[in-house]
Amino acid sequence: MLKYQHIANELEKYIEEHALQQGEKLPSLDLLMTQFEVSKSTITKSLDLLEKKGIVFQVRGSGIFVRRHKRKGYISLLSNQGFKKNLEDFHITSEVIELDVRKPTKEAALNLNIELDNDVYYVKRVRYIHGLTLCLEESYFNKSIITYLNNEIISESIFNYISEGLGLNIGFADTFLHVNKLTEEEAKYLGLRKGDPKLYVESIFHLTNGQPFDFSKGTYNYEQSQFFVQTNSHFL
């Protein structure tokens, strides 16, 4: 493991275990340098990583502080992997409705950057949070990248299988959000009524080399839809 990643993990663990709250101060750069026996740049890199993740903020001339909001029960729009990572805190389960190999729709082909006669894995699932319907999701996986899927895999964490099982490196994702009214079919799956509000989410996931491998469309139950996003300074 890389030094700066290791240090970042240690610091994150430290914050977690000591239940540090927003605004609490971490040791100074100098101290961390000597404690971890690395150069200043390496510590800086660790802290930049934690800052990107929204876990700390650094104030020149003052110190390094914990960043942590107070609200519980919100799902991060960023720490995502089809949301699995923080779903461990959330008891998420899935019911698979369809799984097969087929040709992509025009829309899927466009978003996956493939031809209409290439194969994709098509997955349709209902996902539950604490036993309540969270969303109805359709996914298209580029079969020339994701070469094999089965029922067991997609009931668990697909993204974990992609990294560990297939040895692929997941890079980045683009996510598009709309608010709209439920259709009759969607309402049925979610246990709501036609015309009720929905959050509609499309995501395109890419490997580190930029190739899109997953195009997903999800319709979220508005009653369970509490999301949050952390924004950093360079955006403001």
Add this chain to the structure above:
Amino acid sequence: MLKYQHIANELEKYIEEHALQQGEKLPSLDLLMTQFEVSKSTITKSLDLLEKKGIVFQVRGSGIFVRRHKRKGYISLLSNQGFKKNLEDFHITSEVIELDVRKPTKEAALNLNIELDNDVYYVKRVRYIHGLTLCLEESYFNKSIITYLNNEIISESIFNYISEGLGLNIGFADTFLHVNKLTEEEAKYLGLRKGDPKLYVESIFHLTNGQPFDFSKGTYNYEQSQFFVQTNSHFL
């Protein structure tokens, strides 16, 4: 201006002016080093910044590539500053409904981390996008930080005034999203009907030193609500 910021700006401008598309390659690190006459770390820092912003992605052993999605008309949930920055592309206007100094609600006091008897500026606005109602927004500004506001300022960009006019450094924000049904009052302001879907957004903005200065609650017109978020590798 810092070197790495300057270089990042130049590269961003270059990508913009040459209308480079997703996947197009930028010059190698070595080339950039010699062109800009800086050390490798400085170039790396520039590129890391652009990567954070979702403008490029780097592939070890291969090169530096432009990252850019294809969809138009989406508002970034991150490049926000109350959304002003990318609103320049969007012709946003505001109508001020209320502006006064008052005591905060419990909710506002909690989120701004102040006492109930401290003063806040209260601002209520309807915001329009291309002349259509985008959202109804209520904001609470900590008056001990934002010492003065008037109608002219809040019709323009509040955040610009805070940085330029007041010389304050805006640091980071936490944003919480819900989907729900419009109340009668909200529907009236947005020109929709009671019970229609809404996106409800709460944001807490902080200075670089971690002090919250603005708590805002916005109700978005679902017909104009198209948002996107870019996720980077360290989250996946």
Add this chain to the structure above:
DNA sequence: CAGTGGTCTAGACCACTAT
């Protein structure tokens, strides 16, 4: 195996904060 990006170091110097 050549080219390209990533990690890490040691150290100089700068900019801001708190007291």
Add this chain to the structure above:
DNA sequence: TAGTGGTCTAGACCACTGG
């Protein structure tokens, strides 16, 4: 003005990609 974080350099060495 002491303490603390931020920028920048020059260079060594590592890890991955692609022909």
